[in-house]
Amino acid sequence: MKDVHKISTDSDGLLFDPQARTALAQFIGGDDTLAMEAAAAVRTASHAIERMRAQGSENRGLSSGTLDVLLRLSTSPDGMTIGDLAKSAGVSSRNVTGLVDTLERDGLVQRAPAPHDRRSVLARITPAGQEWIENWRRPTQLAMGAIFRDFTPADLAQLRHLCLRLADNHHKLTEYLNGAR
Incomplete structure (x- = not known):
């Protein structure tokens, strides 16, 4: 889920990453990927905040x-x-x-x-x-x-x-x- 330009919107108007969903479905052998997608999204958000924190600290x-x-x-x-x-x-x-x-x-x-x-x-x-x-x-x-x-x-x-x-x-x-x- 690193490339945020690949994010789409589902039928409920919620964001998701189609590439992550496909990879996770293949990984778990099914289509109920919601918990795994949520974990991937938390990790992606955490990395984004950490990068922003580093920029905010002017890379000190x-x-x-x-x-x-x-x-x-x-x-x-x-x-x-x-x-x-x-x-x-x-x-x-x-x-x-x-x-x-x-x-x-x-x-x-x-x-x-x-x-x-x-x-x-x-x-x-x-x-x-x-x-x-x-x-x-x-x-x-x-x-x-x-x-x-x-x-x-x-x-x-x-x-x-x-x-x-x-x-x-x-x-x-x-x-x-x-x-x-």
């Missing part, structure tokens, strides 16, 4: 992971432990450690001992990190405005709801599968 070199960590730290003036960052982002502490390493190397984040636990380290956004966020804010607002052009507030709320339902279903499935082991 932050991955979506490092950007996520930087944004989380920008709202936490006292900093956060690696474990808390990992939990809030839904990723491993090992992953966050690497992201914080990158941000620290770029001068956007610094590590400091946690006052409440000598074994823990806090990651804190630096003034340079705050400045990066401020410089990134307006281009991002413009980019998101462009990509969500003609979406109503109700459309955006429904899209948010559906995406979070997908994430919640994934979380529940993962918990179930991990419990079955």
Whole structure:
């Protein structure tokens, strides 16, 4: 579904990708491709938003992971432990450690001992990190405005709801599968 110029409209007036539908029908051996097409559409939309995010950040070199960590730290003036960052982002502490390493190397984040636990380290956004966020804010607002052009507030709320339902279903499935082991 990468080539959005191949998108068509079905009999209900809804967009679909005929090439993806054909490939998915062949893959699953039938014509009930709706769930697979929805998954492909979510992936395509995610890639489009990521490309727009990269353009909005003027290709300043932050991955979506490092950007996520930087944004989380920008709202936490006292900093956060690696474990808390990992939990809030839904990723491993090992992953966050690497992201914080990158941000620290770029001068956007610094590590400091946690006052409440000598074994823990806090990651804190630096003034340079705050400045990066401020410089990134307006281009991002413009980019998101462009990509969500003609979406109503109700459309955006429904899209948010559906995406979070997908994430919640994934979380529940993962918990179930991990419990079955």
